[in-house]
Structures are given as C-alpha cells and as structure tokens.
Amino acid sequence: MAGKTLYDKLWQDHVVRENDDGTALLYIDRHLVHEVTSPQAFEGLRLAGRRPWRTSANLAVADHNVPTTDRSGGIKDPTSRLQVDTLDRNCDEFGIVEFGMGDPRQGIVHVIGPEQGATQPGMTVVCGDSHTSTHGAIGALAFGIGTSEVEHALATQTLIQAKSKRMLVRVDGKVGPGVTAKDIILGIIGHIGTAGGTGYAIEYGGEAIRDLSVEGRMTICNMSIEAGARCGMVAVDDRTIEFMRGRPFAPSGELWDQAVEYWRTLHSDDDAEFDRVVVLDAADIQPQVSWGTSPEMVAPVGGRVPDPAEESDPVKRTGMERALEYMDLRAGTPLSEVRPDKIFIGSCTNSRIEDLRAAAEVVRGRRVADTIKLAMVVPGSGLVKKQAEDEGLDRIFTEAGFEWREPGCSMCLAMNADRLEPGERCASTSNRNFEGRQGQGGRTHLVSPAMAAAAAVAGHFVDVRNI
Amino acid sequence: MEPITQFKGVVAPLDRANVDTDAIIPKQFLKSIKRTGFGPNLFDEWRYMDQGEPGKDNSERPLNPDFVLNQPRYEGASVLLARRNFGCGSSREHAPWALLDFGFRVLVAPSFADIFYNNCTKNGILPVSLDEAIIEHLFQEVYETPGYTISVDLPNQVLETHFGDRHPFDIDAFRKHALVEGLDEIGLTLQHADEIRAYEARRRQSAPWLFAGGQ
Ligand code: SF4
Numbered sequence: 001m002a003g004k005t006l007y008d009k010l011w012q013d014h015v016v017r018e019n020d021d022g023t024a025l026l027y028i029d030r031h032l033v034h035e036v037t038s039p040q041a042f043e044g045l046r047l048a049g050r051r052p053w054r055t056s057a058n059l060a061v062a063d064h065n066v067p068t069t070d071r072s073g074g075i076k077d078p079t080s081r082l083q084v085d086t087l088d089r090n091c092d093e094f095g096i097v098e099f100g101m102g103d104p105r106q107g108i109v110h111v112i113g114p115e116q117g118a119t120q121p122g123m124t125v126v127c128g129d130s131h132t133s134t135h136g137a138i139g140a141l142a143f144g145i146g147t148s149e150v151e152h153a154l155a156t157q158t159l160i161q162a163k164s165k166r167m168l169v170r171v172d173g174k175v176g177p178g179v180t181a182k183d184i185i186l187g188i189i190g191h192i193g194t195a196g197g198t199g200y201a202i203e204y205g206g207e208a209i210r211d212l213s214v215e216g217r218m219t220i221c222n223m224s225i226e227a228g229a230r231c232g233m234v235a236v237d238d239r240t241i242e243f244m245r246g247r248p249f250a251p252s253g254e255l256w257d258q259a260v261e262y263w264r265t266l267h268s269d270d271d272a273e274f275d276r277v278v279v280l281d282a283a284d285i286q287p288q289v290s291w292g293t294s295p296e297m298v299a300p301v302g303g304r305v306p307d308p309a310e311e312s313d314p315v316k317r318t319g320m321e322r323a324l325e326y327m328d329l330r331a332g333t334p335l336s337e338v339r340p341d342k343i344f345i346g347s348c349t350n351s352r353i354e355d356l357r358a359a360a361e362v363v364r365g366r367r368v369a370d371t372i373k374l375a376m377v378v379p380g381s382g383l384v385k386k387q388a389e390d391e392g393l394d395r396i397f398t399e400a401g402f403e404w405r406e407p408g409c410s411m412c413l414a415m416n417a418d419r420l421e422p423g424e425r426c427a428s429t430s431n432r433n434f435e436g437r438q439g440q441g442g443r444t445h446l447v448s449p450a451m452a453a454a455a456a457v458a459g460h461f462v463d464v465r466n467i
Numbered sequence: 468m469e470p471i472t473q474f475k476g477v478v479a480p481l482d483r484a485n486v487d488t489d490a491i492i493p494k495q496f497l498k499s500i501k502r503t504g505f506g507p508n509l510f511d512e513w514r515y516m517d518q519g520e521p522g523k524d525n526s527e528r529p530l531n532p533d534f535v536l537n538q539p540r541y542e543g544a545s546v547l548l549a550r551r552n553f554g555c556g557s558s559r560e561h562a563p564w565a566l567l568d569f570g571f572r573v574l575v576a577p578s579f580a581d582i583f584y585n586n587c588t589k590n591g592i593l594p595v596s597l598d599e600a601i602i603e604h605l606f607q608e609v610y611e612t613p614g615y616t617i618s619v620d621l622p623n624q625v626l627e628t629h630f631g632d633r634h635p636f637d638i639d640a641f642r643k644h645a646l647v648e649g650l651d652e653i654g655l656t657l658q659h660a661d662e663i664r665a666y667e668a669r670r671r672q673s674a675p676w677l678f679a680g681g682q
Contacts, residue, residue: 019641022639023641025662027670036498037559039500040501048653065498079498079521079522080498082498120677122674129557144582145558146560146585146589147502147586148589149589155656155657156657156660156663157663160641160652160656194552195551195552228552228555228580228581230582251676255676255679256676258674259674259676262674315484318484319483319484413489413557414494415495415497422518432489435490436490436493
C-alpha cells in the first residue's frame with residue numbers, strides 16, 4: 001500500500017465521522033475571525049439561540065476596515081466603524097478573545113495567527129477568508145470558508161467537507177540571487193494557471209521550498225487560492241519547529257515535547273502518491289511582474305507585455321485583450337518601461353519582518369522617484385511594526401520618502417481609506433490584480449517586496465538584481 | 468434556504484473567463500452586516516458608469532448600456548451563463564448573496580472556483596458545470612435567440628436548453644441533497660454532537676496541547 005501524503009495525515013486525524021455521501025465531518029482546531037465575513041454568522045447563531053461550541057478555539061481581529069493612519073480618533077467611515085464595532089460586540093457577547101484595534105498584537109489575521117503561535121502544525125485552521133491557506137506553511141490543514149461555514153464552525157467546531165485531490169508542486173534546485181518566495185509562487189501560478197489547483201490540496205516541496213524561511217513558505221501557501229486551491233501546505237521540518245518555539249499560544253514544557261514528537265510526523269511519506277505532480281526548475285524562475293488582471297498573467301521582469309494575437313485559446317485571448325485594455329498596456333512593451341504611480345508594500349502575502357527587511361535593503365540610502373505619488377509600507381501586525389522599528393527599518397523607509405503606516409489590510413483591497421484612484425498604477429506586494437481590487441479603475445502589478453522597492457526608487461519596474 | 472428542484476428561467480450571458488468575486492460584489496459593499504440587499508450592487512463596476520458607494524441611491528446612477536444585465540432583452544434573467552473559473556478569488560459569501568438577491572438561481576459555466584461553488588450550494592443557487600464546447604454552443608444560441616430559457620431538473624441532473632437539447636450534469640450527492648431539501652446543516656451536524664464530543668475526548672488524550680488554552 002502506498003504511503004500517506006501530508007494532506008492525508010492531516011485529514012485523517014480530524015475526521016469525526018464519515019458520512020454516507022462521501023463527505024466527512026471534520027474537526028476544526030482553530031477558527032480565526034475577522035470583521036467582514038463574521039457579522040452574519042454571529043447573527044445566525046443568535047437567531048437560532050446557539051452558542052460557540054468551544055469558545056477558546058476562536059481568535060478574532062479586525063483588519064480589513066481599520067485605518068492605517070492615526071487611530072486615536074477611531075474609524076471615520078461610519079459603515080467601516082459599524083463593522084468593527086459589531087465584531088467587538090459579538091466577541092464580547094460570546095466570550096471570544098479579540099485583538100482590538102488598540103492592541104499591540106493587532107494585525108492581518110493571517111500574519112497574527114502564526115506570529116502568536118495560535119495556528120500550529122497539525123491543526124485544522126479555518127477563517128472566513130480565502131487566504132487562510134497561508135497557515136499551511138507550518139504544516140497545518142488551513143482553508144478559507146464562506147460565512148455559512150463560519151457559522152457552522154462556530155456552532156459545531158466542525159465542517160462538512162469532501163476530500164480534495166492531492167497535488168505536489170515541487171520546485172527543484174536553488175533559485176538565483178534576488179529571486180524570492182513571491183517570485184516562486186507567481187512563477188507557479190503563471191505555469192499552472194489560476195484554475196490549475198481547483199479541486200486539489202497542494203503540497204509544496206523540493207529544495208527551493210525547503211530552503212525558504214517559514215515566512216517565505218507563508219508567502220507561497222498564501223497564494224494557493226490564486227492557483228485555484230483552497231489549501232496549500234509545506235511539510236514540517238526543523239525550521240517549522242524553531243519557528244513555533246516560545247510563541248505565546250504555542251505549547252511549552254512537557255506539552256511542547258509531546259507536540260514536537262507529533263509534528264515530526266507531518267510530512268508526506270516517501271512512497272506517497274499524488275493525483276498530480278508539477279515540477280519546476282528553480283533556476284528558471286526570474287523576478288516576476290504581473291501585467292494583467294489575473295494572477296496568472298505574469299512575466300519575468302526582463303520580459304515584455306505579451307501579444308494576445310499569439311494566444312491560440314480564444315477564451316484566453318479575449319481575456320488578455322480585455323486585460324491589456326484595462327491595464328492601459330500595449331503588447332510588446334518592455335515591463336521595464338511601465339511606470340507605477342503608487343507603491344504598496346504590505347498584505348498577508350508580504351508584510352512580515354523579512355519582507356520589510358528585503359524592501360529596506362533595496363531602499364537604504366536611496367530616494368523614492370519624483371514621479372511616484374505615494375509609496376507606503378503597511379506592516380502585517382503591530383508586533384512586526386515594532387520589530388521593524390527596533391531594527392531601524394522605519395527610518396530607512398521614511399528617509400527615502402515612504403510612508404510608514406499602522407498594520408492592516410490597507411490597499412490590498414482598499415476597504416479603508418487607502419486606495420488607488422481611477423487610472424492609477426500600483427506596484428503592489430499583495431496577491432490580487434483583479435479589476436478594481438485596489439480601488440475602482442486602479443491598475444495593479446503584483447511583485448515581491450524587493451521588486452516593489454526597486455520600482456519605487458527607479459520610478460519604473462526594474463530587475464532588482466541590477467540596481 | 469429556498470430549496471431548488473425544477474427550475475426554468477431566462478438566460479443572461481456573461482462572456483468573460485475568470486470572473487472574480489471582487490467583480491461580482493466590490494469590497495465597499497462588504498461593509499454591510501446583513502445578508503440581503505446586495506442585488507442592486509451586483510457587478511457594480513461593470514453595471515454603472517460611476518463609482519458605487521453603500522447608501523447611494525442606485526436608481527439615480529448612470530447605467531453602462533453595454534453591460535449585459537442592462538440590456539432589456541435579458542430583463543428578469545434568473546440563469547447566468549458564464550465562462551471558465553467563475554467566482555475565483557475572495558471567499559466572500561456576499562457574492563452568492565448578491566447573485567441571489569438580484570434573482571439568479573442557476574449558474575452555468577465550464578468550471579467554478581471551489582469556495583464560491585460551495586457558498587452557492589449553501590444559499591440555494593445551483594452551479595452547473597458543462598463541457599466548454601457545450602457552453603460555447605449555449606452562448607451562440609443565447610445571442611441568437613431573444614427570450615432564451617434554460618431549465619434544470621436537479622433530481623435527475625439534467626439541463627434542458629431552449630430548443631430541447633438535454634445535457635446531463637454532475638453534482639456531489641451531499642450538495643444535491645442540501646439544495647433539494649433546503650436543509651439546516653448546523654442542525655443536522657448537531658445531531659452528531661456526541662460523536663464530536665467523543666472525538667474531542669480522544670484528541671485530548673492524543674494531542675493534549677491542542678486543548679491547553681482552556682476548556
Ligand atoms: S491582506 Fe488582503 S488578501 Fe490578506 S486578508 Fe487582508 S484583504 Fe485579504
């Protein structure tokens with residue numbers, strides 16, 4: 001009999017019961033809650049007279065609507081404020097731990113989960129948010145859910161799930177200098193397409209993935225959903241275990257030893273079989289820039305905007321034409337001639353300390369180009385912000401002309417005041433370049449933190465290895 | 468949730484691949500804490516010429532005459548025909564809420580994104596995936612035929628076109644069951660409360676650190 005994949009192991013350890021129709025009732029260890037997708041779920045609980053099944057399994061934070069500028073006056077937009085207040089009230093009423101807007105631990109839900117050790121290897125982790133896949137980087141089974149499932153998870157500590165197929169994405173060999181986790185995942189999505197992972201649970205493996213820090217693996221797993229997969233994961237290794245050590249919610253003492261013993265089993269067996277295996281050569285991956293309105297529309301920074309006329313698939317061709325029109329780009333233009341108006345370094349993809357360090361490294365001693373209207377850094381959490389300040393990164397950014405902001409989702413989706421105006425172009429370290437994602441009519445180019453920093457100082461996209 | 472078994476409706480064609488949930492319902496409308504009222508802002512950025520904001524009177528806003536849902540021939544459409552990977556991106560259940568609120572009960576496309584598909588079936592919307600070639604043919608027929616309708620027979624898993632062509636489609640048994648019966652899933656799961664407790668008791672033994680933080 002073939003061995004088990006990591007996904008099989010995680011799945012099996014959480015099955016409460018198998019249903020006759022092929023689904024399983026899956027136990028949920030950790031439920032993360034944010035203000036946008038939870039109000040209707042709490043309302044549902046109230047209407048049905050239900051309580052959370054296991055209060056301590058939940059952890060809440062407001063991140064999407066919070067301002068990234070001075071917070072002392074509260075939230076100005078009344079609809080945003082109502083949503084954040086509603087979360088506060090719901091958490092109060094049901095006794096759920098919440099990091100409020102003034103809490104130094106507040107931040108983007110997918111940054112604070114691992115940072116606090118609240119998400120751990122071997123856990124099932126869910127959140128009403130598609131980027132919950134991020135937590136798979138530490139060997140957890142983590143996936144996004146809709147609001148009906150948020151209510152189901154709250155009320156029963158379980159979800160009814162059908163098992164996904166298993167995909168291994170292996171990145172062999174070593175990446176060249178200047179090539180980051182973001183470039184690897186954009187390269188993967190460019191290769192398999194935005195629906196390439198639909199119906200699959202992806203495990204990322206190979207030397208280039210193993211070589212990444214746990215933070216880098218989070219960047220990879222984060223964008224699994226952009227490849228169509230609900231979850232992505234990386235096997236536990238020494239780095240994972242070192243990462244977990246000493247975190248506030250992580251086990252300690254005897255429980256730590258017990259946990260580590262279990263965590264060490266969280267990898268695919270050598271003879272495990274996958275339904276699909278995709279292999280990439282790390283040496284082929286260059287720093288990436290997206291040129292269109294779907295995360296699969298990416299190219300190496302040294303490349304050009306592709307020509308739809310050369311695409312044989314008519315549906316894809318129409319999509320490319322529409323994308324170029326929306327992005328106001330012409331086929332054949334070198335990406336290095338594309339000039340952003342704004343720079344956004346942040347989001348659950350790239351707002352952890354090593355992302356900020358990588359960007360600061362490029363910015364140090366340089367100035368943001370005059371043509372850039374706004375360059376901003378939004379740390380992923382209050383603790384990331386503090387650490388960056390302790391390391392002096394904030395000064396490197398502000399001296400170069402960047403704005404240094406309070407933590408939150410910010411211009412990743414522009415639910416707060418941070419947004420693009422119609423027609424503005426942005427070099428962004430976030431994960432979605434959909435039409436209007438960063439503000440109606442706004443144009444997003446997805447890049448790594450180092451590449452965003454390089455574009456900020458050059459005023460156009462540029463290969464970070466050449467500056 | 469409103470059950471769905473047999474359904475017939477006018478088809479509107481949305482001729483784009485990779486329609487994401489940000490396009491279905493833009494973020495500014497996600498600030499609502501209700502499940503209803505999203506219909507007027509469905510596809511807001513494509514449907515109107517100006518920028519939509521919560522609280523704005525949508526009846527006063529300039530419509531984009533080119534957008535399919537603004538064309539009189541598709542008025543009252545309750546079946547949406549779309550291209551591959553429909554509903555990708557954000558997990559927001561506001562997307563199916565908006566489609567439902569507008570009046571869509573059936574979606575027909577070559578493929579759907581996972582989370583979106585799941586969210587639809589929890590809200591009484593039936594997503595039907597068919598072969599890309601069939602979808603292409605349906606687009607042609609819809610364009611050529613004013614008042615084009617599609618009917619679905621969910622118990623028998625058959626879609627019937629305006630002209631009587633019948634296409635069988637797949638759907639998971641549990642999703643079909645939920646759609647046909649309009650079930651309260653939480654209530655059903657809670658019938659297994661003892662098994663959940665038994666699992667927790669076992670797990671507390673084998674992985675005690677997971678329960679160390681209280682309860
Ligand atoms: S940073 Fe962006 S992608 Fe991440 S949770 Fe916030 S809005 Fe979603």
